[in-house]
Amino acid sequence: MPEEITQDSFGKTKDGREVKRYTLKNSSGSLVVRILDYGGTISEIHVPDRNGELADITLGYDDMAGYESGAACMGAIIGRVAGRIAGGKFTLDGKTYTLCLNHGEHALHGGKVGFDKRLWSGKVEGDKLVLKYVSADGEEGYPGELTTTVSYRVTDDNQLILEYEATTTKPTPVVLTNHAYFNLAGHNSGHVDDHLMAIYGDSFLPMDDLFIPTGEIRKVEGTEWDLRTPERLGERLPQIPGGKGISETYCLPPNDGDPQLAARVGHPPSGRTMECLTTECGMQVYTCCMLDEPYGKDGAVYTQSGALCLEAQHYPDSVHHPSFPNTILRPGETFRQTTIYKFGVA
8 A cells, every 4th residue: 555645845935825745655656656736736746767776757856846836737736727728718608718818829728727727625545646626617717616636646656646526516528637757767768769659549630730620530540649658759759740749639549438548658767658548539649849847856858859748638638629529518417537657567
């Protein structure tokens, strides 16, 4: 069984609120995860290499000033709607809602002050840390009071399990995910060119120049986005149109409600591996083609291709594409999602 979950202070926000940091550790100490109640943020993940040496493999900041000023949503819960909503507005049940435009003429990751910039309430329930946030009716332009909980649990076989639930008082779109940035060599190790990555989706969503889905669902077969077998990123990324890397939503096969294997990443030099399993229908895969964070943990400078993100979620901009899986949550319903990151060595 995992050891007792402990907590300490991570400092204060600019307006003087204390931020708690929770430490989750399995019984062998081979998985150590730290979570902030600010943004539900995964601030550290320590896992061993093939020689048993632990390294922190997720990007982040040393202090609250970094998390409050950083624009990369590092390690945080994204909501109320992850991804982009074209034009910053949508119509639901005959009423049009206008959102904050924080990405040019579009809305991104829940708005100017999304769930990643909110202070969540936390409590320990057995072997789980449970964080809760109540988003007010009208917050960032979204209808309904949305109550969201995210639980975090570590296991003795080196799994980090995230379970999401949400309920609402009015119909509202909901797309939740976590925006952890991974580098299996260590968070401050530079590019991920020497990583191997496989994504087990046979389709993807073509995007326009501002990363808005066109509405097409295209097969990966015969395209540069086909990663159904492991590819070395240093060889595959230059083949992606534009030459910068991947920022695409992959469409995962239907599942029966149990988490399915969606992606696998390996780092041959260290032997570290990571699998991502999820109940979600999609995964936003991002190889940090726009990353520019000069003030990372331990003096690290995070730059383009310095990490990768595996964001399990529903498709972006679904409110404008009736053919996409439904993202509307209604009163009396409960949104649920489970995503698992499983770490190992090879």
